[in-house]
Amino acid sequence: MAGETPSRKRRFRRQKPSETYQGGSGPSGAPEPSDERSAALLPHAVGDDGRGPAASPETLPALPHQGAETADGPPAKSGRLAGVRAGVRRSGQGARAAVGYLADRIIDNAPRIPVRDLTTLRAQFPGLGPEQLADKLVAGAANGTATVGAGVGAAAMLPVPPAMPAELATEITGVAAIELKLIAELYEVYGLRPPGTLKERSTIYLATWSEERGIDVTKPSTYKNAALVSSGLKRELRQQIMKRMIRNLPNLLPFMVGAAVGAVINRRDTRQLSERIRKDLRVRQVPWDALEALPPLEQPKELERPAEQVARRGEPER
Numbered sequence: 001m002a003g004e005t006p007s008r009k010r011r012f013r014r015q016k017p018s019e020t021y022q023g024g025s026g027p028s029g030a031p032e033p034s035d036e037r038s039a040a041l042l043p044h045a046v047g048d049d050g051r052g053p054a055a056s057p058e059t060l061p062a063l064p065h066q067g068a069e070t071a072d073g074p075p076a077k078s079g080r081l082a083g084v085r086a087g088v089r090r091s092g093q094g095a096r097a098a099v100g101y102l103a104d105r106i107i108d109n110a111p112r113i114p115v116r117d118l119t120t121l122r123a124q125f126p127g128l129g130p131e132q133l134a135d136k137l138v139a140g141a142a143n144g145t146a147t148v149g150a151g152v153g154a155a156a157m158l159p160v161p162p163a164m165p166a167e168l169a170t171e172i173t174g175v176a177a178i179e180l181k182l183i184a185e186l187y188e189v190y191g192l193r194p195p196g197t198l199k200e201r202s203t204i205y206l207a208t209w210s211e212e213r214g215i216d217v218t219k220p221s222t223y224k225n226a227a228l229v230s231s232g233l234k235r236e237l238r239q240q241i242m243k244r245m246i247r248n249l250p251n252l253l254p255f256m257v258g259a260a261v262g263a264v265i266n267r268r269d270t271r272q273l274s275e276r277i278r279k280d281l282r283v284r285q286v287p288w289d290a291l292e293a294l295p296p297l298e299q300p301k302e303l304e305r306p307a308e309q310v311a312r313r314g315e316p317e318r
Helices: 035-041 076-112 118-124 130-155 161-189 198-211 230-247 257-283 306-313
Strands: none
Touching (some): 076 198, 118 130, 118 161, 161 230, 198 230, 230 257
């Protein structure tokens, strides 16, 4: 019909909402939540101005600090540092234990070292004075320690890390035995035999070796308060052993280089030690003419000959 709106342009009238929808804006007609409930549902409360709450240290979540422990355990960085510290601590304890063990072995071996008295030395080297005889003793001891150093260096021709501590311990023990024998015989040559038993004399020789000086045996206060105290003596021995181990580290160089280095280092150290001790003993030297007849030195029982052991027991020799 003329004047009517075409069907394609005809608008549908919006129906009036039913009574079921008049209770609220949602389709189910449920009442809108109150302000308190809306605030509880929101993750953060909203202020009166429509903005969120102001940021403050109390409201911010606590963040773990770097290096602090968490619920899963310490972080990786602090764990590595703790592992390094523990490893260094164990290494230090192991080194101290090894040095203490060497000190105990040297103390135990000192009374077992055979020492020649002055009468025996003058019979073996006739026509020599005190200084010439002392030179002979020093040269023999230097050759002996050089041989020990060369032998250990040859054994370390191919580097084997697990065997290096044992090689160093063997070298230090052998060198200490040779040098203790030299010290005891130098005391005899200069007429300054320490008084006391074999064990007491060995303690004085150990104190001389560890301190690298000649002890005045005529004044008991100079050695009885220092040398005969086991704790002080062991401390000095540990320090001397540690110094020797550090100086002998080049002996472990491979390809026979350590053998030559070890021989040179040991010969030099023995000569330097003997020079220091002879300098102190020479000041208090007793001339051979003024020496009284001294009894022969007591020898260790383990080093007696079988015939001497049989004669001492009064049994017939087989």
